[in-house]
């Protein structure tokens with residue numbers, strides 16, 4: 001019996017060893033900007049445009065209220081949302097477009113699934129995702145992106161090192177505003193309105209049918225009413241962990 005137990009234990013241990021050799025432990029980096037230290041403070045709004053369409057509730061609110069934001073766009077989204085890209089490009093004082101990858105594939109260089117999405121799975125595939133995202137942005141005539149945020153915002157540490165070598169800073173966040181666009185309007189508004197000096201908020205601008213988008217607008221108008229200053233990542237001194245910005 002004892003022998004059998006020992007045998008089973010060894011099998012279990014070797015299974016753990018095998019799976020850890022294949023699936024990397026992922027990190028979800030944070031990002032903060034330098035606090036304003038006076039007044040109501042300043043925050044950076046970042047929006048992911050993964051695929052799908054454009055949430056014009058958010059886009060219009062940003063334009064009408066002259067609120068600057070950083071938009072992480074994929075190659076897929078750029079191809080399908082020419083009208084929204086046109087609006088963003090017409091307001092270069094408001095919108096900074098950055099790299100969310102070519103095909104919205106997680107920047108993880110080992111084969112695994114993150115929130116049900118298949119990772120890039122190899123170093124070459126991570127490089128292809130990052131470089132094709134930058135190339136898609138270059139084709140729109142936008143300035144060369146300086147920031148990258150991978151699909152799912154999770155990374156293997158070795159992928160982070162590769163992306164940094166390509167010259168990109170990696171954009172984490174400090175407030176998950178809309179829970180991947182799946183939260184209700186009330187909860188989303190509450191999370192965003194609670195932002196403090198130095199926070200970086202992530203939300204989505206590609207889900208026009210989700211209730212979260214309504215909450216995003218309410219939350220950012222609440223911040224504006226408090227006198228919060230909005231900055232883009234290019235205009236702020238962003239500090240992330242896990243070697244994402246230094």
Ligand SMILES: [Zn+2]
Nearest residue numbers: 048050151152
């Ligand atoms: Zn995304």
